[in-house]
Amino acid sequence: MNARQLYVGCAGWTLGREYGSEFETVGSHLERYSRRLDAVEINSSFYRSHRPATYKRWASSVGSDFRFSVKMPKSITHECRLENCFDLLDSFLSECGELGGHLGCLLVQLPPSLVYDTRRTSPFFERLRARFSGHVVIEPRHPTWIEADRLLIEHKIARAAVDPPRMDVDSSPGGWPGLRYWRLHGSPKIYYSDYAQGWLEEKAAQIVSSAIEGSPTWCIFDNTAQGAALGNALLMQRLLNR
Structure with missing residues (x-):
């Protein structure tokens, strides 16, 4: 059981050949991934x-402690910009609700x-809160969102820590303290760069401190363009003594 509620994973469950020895050879990519890491962020839901x-099939493919974070569709966040989108929201919640107890978090990434x-x-x-009582994390990308913490706390919505940071405050988690969520996109080249072990060791110390405080804590690697995310997640898992 994941007693610390500390989840490490990637944005997607692609298994690069260079890490083949880390995974069992039997089963779908998701089944093999979920036997080694305990969380994944579904980004494809943003596009379609x-x-x-x-969702029900994905839930049936993983163990009891595995959790999914599901990214809210761009039709809600980027096209409707959170307005006049309640039918879209209801449809999305109905779809991903089929993950059942494996639905660990909703991710709301906003346009810059x-x-x-x-x-x-x-x-x-x-x-959103009238229809969904589970964990929600938001990744705003406009500096005015520095002012939003009071509203986020009121609605029990966490603000993600991101790297590279895009605002003065988003190098650390914020908003509601009942959830902590790191999204690591790769730096200096976003979505591509591999993180060095020394940098990951420092980040692991921060994540352990957060987990000790008792809040569910996520670390998701989104530097997937050339496969760096998987290696970074596996190393982070080892650093956290999983």
Whole structure:
């Protein structure tokens, strides 16, 4: 059992050949991935919807302690910009709800141009919370979101720590303290760069401190363009003495 509620994984479950020796050879990529790491972030949901049966099949492919984080569709976050999107939101929640107890978190990544405006965000968060009581993390990318922590805490929504940081405060988790979530995109070249072991050792110390405080804590590697994420996640798992 994952007693510390500390989850390490990647954005997607692609298994690069260079890490083949780390994984069993039998089963689908997800089945093999889930026997070695205990979390994954589903990013494909940002681009297209998935059938409820697909989410149900994914849930049946993993062990009891494995958790999925599901990225909210861009139709909600980028096209509707959190407004006039309640039908889309309801459909998304109905689909990914088929993950059942394996649904660990919803990820709301916002476009860089979306400023913080309570007239827009409050109705959206209220609607979301009326329909979903589980963990939610937001990754805003406009500096005005520095002002949002009070609203995020009110609605029990965490703010992700990201690397490379895009605002003054997002190198550390913020918002509601009941969840801690790191999204590591690769640096200096975002989505590509491999993190050095020394950097990961420092990050692991921060993550352990957060987990000791008792909040569920996630570390997701999104530097997937050339496969660095998987190696970084496996090393982070070892550094955390999993």
